Amino acid sequence: MQYRQLGRSGLLVSELCLGAMSFGGQGYWKVVGGLDEVAARRLVDMALDAGVNFFDTADVYSHGEAERILGQALGEKRQQVILATKVRGRMSRDINDAGLSRHHIMQGCEASLRRLGTDHIDLYIVHSFDFVTPLEETLGTLNDLVRQGKVRYLGCSNFFAWQLMKALAISEKHNWERFVSLQAYYSLVARDIEQEHVPLCQDQGLGITPWSPLAGGFLSGKYPRGGQGPADGRRSKEAQNFLQVDDDRGYRILDVVQRIARARELSAAQVSLNYLLRKNQVSSVIIGATKPEQLADNLKTVDWRLDESELAELDAASEPAHPYPRWMLERTRLDRTQAKTFGE
Numbered sequence: 001m002q003y004r005q006l007g008r009s010g011l012l013v014s015e016l017c018l019g020a021m022s023f024g025g026q027g028y029w030k031v032v033g034g035l036d037e038v039a040a041r042r043l044v045d046m047a048l049d050a051g052v053n054f055f056d057t058a059d060v061y062s063h064g065e066a067e068r069i070l071g072q073a074l075g076e077k078r079q080q081v082i083l084a085t086k087v088r089g090r091m092s093r094d095i096n097d098a099g100l101s102r103h104h105i106m107q108g109c110e111a112s113l114r115r116l117g118t119d120h121i122d123l124y125i126v127h128s129f130d131f132v133t134p135l136e137e138t139l140g141t142l143n144d145l146v147r148q149g150k151v152r153y154l155g156c157s158n159f160f161a162w163q164l165m166k167a168l169a170i171s172e173k174h175n176w177e178r179f180v181s182l183q184a185y186y187s188l189v190a191r192d193i194e195q196e197h198v199p200l201c202q203d204q205g206l207g208i209t210p211w212s213p214l215a216g217g218f219l220s221g222k223y224p225r226g227g228q229g230p231a232d233g234r235r236s237k238e239a240q241n242f243l244q245v246d247d248d249r250g251y252r253i254l255d256v257v258q259r260i261a262r263a264r265e266l267s268a269a270q271v272s273l274n275y276l277l278r279k280n281q282v283s284s285v286i287i288g289a290t291k292p293e294q295l296a297d298n299l300k301t302v303d304w305r306l307d308e309s310e311l312a313e314l315d316a317a318s319e320p321a322h323p324y325p326r327w328m329l330e331r332t333r334l335d336r337t338q339a340k341t342f343g344e
């Protein structure tokens, strides 16, 4: 296992992070896993043995159960790992028990600490933008938590790029702790963040931690074109797939993934995950699993690297659209480096 700097922070995190969204299985979350304590502990131990030092969960996963189970599974090893959790989602029917208000963040942090069985959270992530609370209120509260020692680093997830840039500027203006990482939906079938977020993170020194890197299992190749995937797989169980994949485009990309996987005698999942490890600003890829054999497969992603020609093939097959203003700026940037384009 290799370790990378989380953005510009002093933290070193393993290239793979284990996500705990499949732990617990309360309510909606049963669809994504429902692992009990014994099954979860097995995955956590496997990850630790492979050198994973980075674990991700959230208060909302299984209504708090995922945090409790992860805390228990880590046990005494907790001090050796970087533990990330999130706040923002709705935790009860109380109108204020959601969002990024001072009220909810303070309450949410205490509750997460209790469930995780720890006295601090290494990386506290706002789970998505809150359109009600002013950013100053959220960022000032997060800064207070760092000053109080309850939280060590701050991260964000699921923001528009302009919202993230505004948040960074506000933190800087007040000399508050700023976000060190962005957790975003990023995979071979979802490269949307390359338009705005990736350049922003490069410019501002944030580490990117992709979530759902296999698009909920699609990129493992176990859902055949026009056929049935395994009945116990998340994408078969979900009536309405949370992570929509355009079939035509998705299977065209998967064809290339599978061709490279066959040639190298690797799995499609390993190729798909390795692709993200080659992308700019990625600090750690957050993997998920419901079975030990899936985790064993995914952990083998780190022993090798896609070469330049394989990378180029995958890039070409999955090239996203270039929405405005990208295509315009790609044209106009030339006249700052080549005087000969004048009037032509």
Ligand SMILES: NC(=O)c1ccc[n+]([C@@H]2O[C@H](COP(=O)([O-])OP(=O)(O)OC[C@H]3O[C@@H](n4cnc5c(N)ncnc54)[C@H](OP(=O)(O)O)[C@@H]3O)[C@@H](O)[C@H]2O)c1
Pocket: 018, 019, 020, 021, 022, 032, 033, 056, 057, 127, 157, 158, 183, 184, 210, 211, 212, 213, 214, 215, 216, 217, 218, 220, 222, 232, 233, 234, 235, 269, 286, 287, 288, 289, 290, 291, 293, 294, 295, 297, 298
């Ligand atoms: N910030 C956010 O908004 C956000 C959102 C989502 C996730 N996350 C984080 O990202 C983590 C990973 O997300 P994810 O679970 O959606 O990741 P994913 O890699 O896209 O999907 C993982 C799922 O795919 C299947 N799978 C994984 N490896 C496989 C393999 N080698 N072969 C066959 N099937 C395989 C398993 O589901 P089945 O067994 O059911 O097929 C597994 O649970 C979560 O645990 C969470 O920490 C964050």
